[in-house]
Amino acid sequence: MSRTAIILLSGGLDSATVLGIASREGYECYAMTINYHQRHNAELKAANRIAKFFNVKEHKIIDIDLSWLKSSSLTNQSMTIPEIASEGIPSTYVPARNTIMMTLALAWAETIGSQNIFIGVNAVDYSGYPDCRPEYIASFQTMANLATKSAIEGKNIQIHTPLIHLSKSEIIHEGEKCGIDYSSTVSCYQATSDGLACGKCDSCRLRKEGFKQANIEDPTQYVAPQ
Amino acid sequence: MSRTAIILLSGGLDSATVLGIASREGYECYAMTINYHQRHNAELKAANRIAKFFNVKEHKIIDIDLSWLKSSSLTNQSMTIPEIASEGIPSTYVPARNTIMMTLALAWAETIGSQNIFIGVNAVDYSGYPDCRPEYIASFQTMANLATKSAIEGKNIQIHTPLIHLSKSEIIHEGEKCGIDYSSTVSCYQATSDGLACGKCDSCRLRKEGFKQANIEDPTQYVAPQ
Numbered sequence: 001m002s003r004t005a006i007i008l009l010s011g012g013l014d015s016a017t018v019l020g021i022a023s024r025e026g027y028e029c030y031a032m033t034i035n036y037h038q039r040h041n042a043e044l045k046a047a048n049r050i051a052k053f054f055n056v057k058e059h060k061i062i063d064i065d066l067s068w069l070k071s072s073s074l075t076n077q078s079m080t081i082p083e084i085a086s087e088g089i090p091s092t093y094v095p096a097r098n099t100i101m102m103t104l105a106l107a108w109a110e111t112i113g114s115q116n117i118f119i120g121v122n123a124v125d126y127s128g129y130p131d132c133r134p135e136y137i138a139s140f141q142t143m144a145n146l147a148t149k150s151a152i153e154g155k156n157i158q159i160h161t162p163l164i165h166l167s168k169s170e171i172i173h174e175g176e177k178c179g180i181d182y183s184s185t186v187s188c189y190q191a192t193s194d195g196l197a198c199g200k201c202d203s204c205r206l207r208k209e210g211f212k213q214a215n216i217e218d219p220t221q222y223v224a225p226q
Numbered sequence: 227m228s229r230t231a232i233i234l235l236s237g238g239l240d241s242a243t244v245l246g247i248a249s250r251e252g253y254e255c256y257a258m259t260i261n262y263h264q265r266h267n268a269e270l271k272a273a274n275r276i277a278k279f280f281n282v283k284e285h286k287i288i289d290i291d292l293s294w295l296k297s298s299s300l301t302n303q304s305m306t307i308p309e310i311a312s313e314g315i316p317s318t319y320v321p322a323r324n325t326i327m328m329t330l331a332l333a334w335a336e337t338i339g340s341q342n343i344f345i346g347v348n349a350v351d352y353s354g355y356p357d358c359r360p361e362y363i364a365s366f367q368t369m370a371n372l373a374t375k376s377a378i379e380g381k382n383i384q385i386h387t388p389l390i391h392l393s394k395s396e397i398i399h400e401g402e403k404c405g406i407d408y409s410s411t412v413s414c415y416q417a418t419s420d421g422l423a424c425g426k427c428d429s430c431r432l433r434k435e436g437f438k439q440a441n442i443e444d445p446t447q448y449v450a451p452q
Contacts, residue, residue: 063291064288064289065289068334068337069333069337071336071337094333095332095333095334096330096333096374099329099332099373100333103322106321107292107295107320107323110297110321110322111295111296130372130373139369139371139372139373140373143325143365143366143369144325146356146357147356147357147365
């Protein structure tokens with residue numbers, strides 16, 4: 001029996017690449033997407049496309065309304081997405097988002113008897129979110145090893161973060177090797193419902209720069225010529 | 227300004243007591259209840275009654291369907307609730323439940339600027355769930371201190387577990403001091419929609435024994451005379 005893995009799949013460039021890597025490594029992949037009523041819900045359609053492309057065993061979409069997290073511009077639509085790089089952690093930070101997502105993946109992994117969770121966190125070309133850092137991931141792993149019945153039975157569930165130390169251009173090169181068509185992914189924080197990117201937000205800036213550094217033509221569909 | 231706290235309030239005996247303790251300690255209390263489509267959803271009505279009794283600042287009910295956690299008899303209604311004490315962790319264990327709940331509380335705490343979360347876990351008269359043990363709570367605390375923007379800014383969010391080392395009878399004595407009417411709480415894993423308890427499941431057995439040890443008349447409303 002092949003090894004199984006849960007892949008957290010937002011529909012963006014990073015998580016698509018992680019799914020590609022896990023597939024290439026021979027895991028039987030179960031994709032999990034969290035519909036947290038985020039502003040940029042075009043990424044949910046992107047997640048569907050990518051899950052189909054990689055022919056995942058199952059694609060589970062969890063609905064949890066987090067629009068009550070009023071401090072984040074991703075969940076509070078009356079706030080504005082910043083279009084200029086700023087000092088510190090930007091308003092797009094969603095409180096405890098990666099912990100919520102990895103915990104739901106942990107619950108699913110335990111239920112289906114999988115011992116692997118993949119997440120596309122990155123601590124190089126990123127927005128400074130605390131829950132993308134290696135020390136945070138390590139602490140989640142320690143917690144997970146105490147939280148579950150699986151762990152007590154000696155079957156720890158491992159968190160895999162294959163992108164954590166890669167630059168955006170290295171991530172793109174990895175994804176190209178996996179055959180990913182990045183035009184089908186959505187990274188923009190304020191993408192239109194058709195998935196057109198603004199080209200101005202932090203996520204767009206990091207992505208554009210990644211294609212430039214990778215010396216690969218940027219296939220992203222923007223609302224206006226860049 | 228008074229200190230604020232998030233109280234995870236299921237509607238059972240333990241969480242009601244925790245809310246009583248936090249109120250008595252002078253916290254301005256925000257109650258959070260998770261509707262995870264649990265079998266015993268009469269506890270949600272109980273949570274409403276208790277939140278009203280303690281006049282909480284806000285009572286947030288989060289809806290997240292976890293019925294896909296097929297390994298637990300609390301979320302998979304085709305399974306039977308065990309009525310005989312068994313070896314090991316019983317089928318009522320819900321994968322990662324306390325981690326899911328504490329993480330949602332963490333997100334809310336950060337959003338409203340609270341630095342306190344209370345949860346009624348207990349490692350004395352309990353069902354052996356891994357996510358009730360002190361070492362698990364400590365590891366969640368370490369993780370939380372790395373996960374959030376609050377923590378980076380030097381404002382850690384503290385997890386309070388005032389019941390963790392108390393026996394059920396000691397918990398009941400605490401609650402009595404806080405004025406709790408335990409007949410309005412629901413602990414039974416297979417309570418009727420009116421909140422009548424079976425008297426046979428693990429949760430009922432621990433609760434009944436607690437009243438007996440506390441030498442206090444059991445006010446629980448059962449489906450049949452005990």
